[in-house]
Amino acid sequence: MGWATALQIGGSLLGAYGQYSGAKQQADQYKEIGKMFLGNEDKIAHQADPFLDYRSSYAKQLNDVLQGRRSITTDPGYMFTYNEGMRGTERAYAARGYNRSGNVLAALQQRGADIASQQYDTIINRLMTLSGANVNPAQAAQATTNVYQAAASALGSAGEASAGGTQSLLGGIGKGISSLGSLF
Secondary structure, eight states, rough: OOHHHHHHHHHHHHOOOOOOHHHHHHHHHHHHHHHHHHOOOHHHHHHOTTGGHHHHHHHHHHHHHHTTOOOOSSSSHHHHHHHHHHHHHHHHHHTTOOOHHHHHHHHHHHHHHHHHHHHHHHHHHHHHHTTTTOOOHHHHHHHHHHHHHHHHHHHHHHHHHHHHHHHHHHHHHHHHHHHHHHOO
């Protein structure tokens, strides 16, 4: 009966140590995950927003257009739409025999104003999107919060795993000592 008890004690201690080792390994893995988040905020932000480096440039362009320091007429999209719209209007009136009449000039003037209005809105919306001006700050803040919560969760899990492993080891030692008492 003495050997059986000694083997039982040894088994309890080995089992407890195995649980402790596994929990320690898990805790170390959680710590590494937490470290991947912390200190890499810029890298994570760039992965979440690939245009981040260019947003300030687009914000300047947007501000220049809104302040009148930059004309939309230099935008390639505007120039294409304007040129094609004017050609189409001229051709439509030419087909009806109204070359260079007052009607043609009035139609071209109206068409130019319509194109400018449409393209202005298009350019402003494009620059707002590219500059991030239409991004809800609360959503951006929530995304950052989520990154930190994930890091905190990983580090918290590391602590829980480590504590669980220590608890298992101490429980196994306690069982072994308890079994040891039955020898005497």
